[in-house]
Amino acid sequence: MSIDITTLARSLDGAGEVRPAQDTDTVDGVTAAAVARPTSVEATSALLREATGQGLVTVARGAGTALTWGVPPERVDLILDTRGLDRLVEHEAGDLVVVAEAGLALKDLQEEVGRAGQELVADVPRERLEAGSTIGGALATAATGPRRLQRLALRDLVLGTTVVLADGTVATSGGKVVKNVAGYDLAKIMTGSYGTLGVIVRAAFRLHPVRPARRFVLRTAPLAEAAELARTVVASRLAPAAVEIDRPAGSDEATVAVLLEGTEEAVAARAEETVALVGGEIGEPPSWWARLPGGDVTAKATATLTGVADLLAAARSSEERHGASVALRGSALGVLHAGLTAPAPDAVAGVLADLRAAAPSPREGTVVVLTAPAELRDGLDVWGPVAGLGLMRGIKEQLDPGRNLAPGRFVGGI
Template sequence: MADLGRLTDALRQDGGTVRESGPEDAVDGVPATAVARPASADGVAAVLREATAQGLVTVARGAGTALDWGAPPERVDLVLDTTGLDRLVEHGAGDLVVVAEVGLPVAELLEKVGGAAQELVVDLPPARLAGGSTVGGLLSTGASGPRRLQRGGVRDLVLGATVVLADGTVASSGGKVVKNVAGYDLAKLLTGAYGTLGIVVRAAFRLHPARPDRAFVIGSGPLADVAGRARDVVASQLAPAAVEIDRPAGGDVAEVAVLLEGTGAAVGQRAAAAAELLGGRVQAEPPAWWAELPGDSARSTGGGSTGGVPRVELVETGGSTLVKATATLTGVAGLLAAARDAEQRYGAGVALRGTAAGVLYALVTGSPEATALAVGHLRAAAPGPREGTATVLRASREVRAALDAWGPVGGLDLMRAIKRQLDPGRNLAPGRFVGGI
């Protein structure tokens, strides 16, 4: 049981707060005991030191827009609310670098660097941005959007971080920091680790100059044809900023959207060449589903048609499961085919959307049994860490009980060894990450 008095004393100099938890503080259905909201990195260190001394399990939380991703923690004694650390520490516009605390909303960071005609190219789903998704949540989930094709994912953009370990030790790695820890690149190691190795309190990111002109090329067709044409665009000399595929649940047809960015007339020329290669049309605005996770936009849940892609309305009988499916560039066609085949075999709906380079998100709807079989079918099309994976991000208890959320993962022994070294008492979100880490 958490001793709130001692936790409060730990934050006395910091000015942070501690309170009893309420129903709204549960983490993916797991109730919490207390909530601490420090106001500085020193406060995070102090409260983690005290929490670990009490043997408490701590789960970090920002805006909570993806707190139900991954697996539920084994238990939650303390929710560490990071929204008190919300400063933009430094914007080195000349160096294309920004340093921010983890409680800063990503939308606010984008607005501030946008004033210098720069951007952090992460393309979070609009629903997460609108919900106040923070820098910490961005790092914890490692999520990236359409333009990762050209600019890389979050792990490629983070330059360094200041991290507080479970025992209150403050460590730093990478660029724009004072002290470095030999051995691990902590910034990249903690990206996508769901808060199970340490709590990032500050991070530095690489920025890119904003490109003022853009054009979209939209095409559609049978699944295999769309995958092949999208692959041709990715491999072309047109340097697309993004090539996205959207296959609605129940459809034999998919849509592909190509984003070209740059300056002046060259963008239009490249767009025309892409339209010829794709067999599509050029337009100024993205399709309605652009950068959305399947299920977040009306197009994923309604009937009718958009962009010439027929819609088949499927009845949800057991809720929706969000899956991140990866594949090689040539394996995307297999994922599209597997989604359609899973529907026909098991009666589940499988909407699939994401980059043609091989990072897609699937929304699977149906009974827990049908969902588990459909996810297994996607995993068979992406059969291993080198060829691709299918990871369950969000699901009901019944679905999670029917399958392993993470599936086959390479290097699990090494991951567990790192967990033992950085968090030997398993005080940070145990159970949330792969292999029960």
């Protein structure tokens, strides 16, 4: 595909730059031809209008911490580097609301709102956070973490978004106050779409006050007992901020870690009550907290609250069946990550099949491969059973009829 870089650069009207791609400018192994970094929403709109007019395929990139997640795009002509859109637009501390551009690093946003004793409860994996994961990247991959148990996932904290479509249309939904939820669905369909529907350029979020004290209660137990203990804490009146389970590869046991947040006096009392309820001890944050498990392949496994025990059991039995290592870690609410290491592609496929059998339908759970080496990913069913695929394809057709945004990167070739 021929690219007119001069015209692309001219479309920015001085608000950004366009350059030829370098060897490192790839998206999951697919090499780009050019990289653009607009510095305003208007420039982003003009750039996409010109790129689509040239018939180019554009892929948005923030810090690149999840560019290997999902499936490689069919091709990449232009990488749109969102880090030129890095302003904190507005912080209404009194209303617990922040508006920021998509290229702003989450850790920088947290530092800014933290000065007012507030936080965005966006517990993205620590590896990504430390590497500069951006607001747009976290939304595009539907990042989530331990504290979604009490304060929901990142997508639920979005009050409004501004998105640029492939033809340059700037679409805005929602608002910046909690009571205004008009157009909120646009934010939801963009979240987790891997940049295949539009480029998120700005978002407004609901913040929470930072709670002054926290305690961790840790208990290690056999797999079925650990799952039951975790359910017991979730169903209790202890109001945990998070209940996480860590099952190391090859182990017949799992550790349950309960996070309690609040005032010092209340947290201390609730921690003692938690120990009385499930045993264990009050301790330091575990080293694995909010980190992805290691392995050649990383997958995201979801289940119902009662289905977590089945996933833990499936991981253990699958190891024995396929000669694999399967670490499992995540929320007792039923959102976990698996780290797989297996001797051959058919063993990886076998482990995925076992885990999917424990989460037997999109209604009851799913298992999706996030990352895998090319030699293991080829031939794998990365997405597994997916509900509403026809509806998703219809949305893609409506918002990006020319398939100019990261085609093939999302489920069903979207």
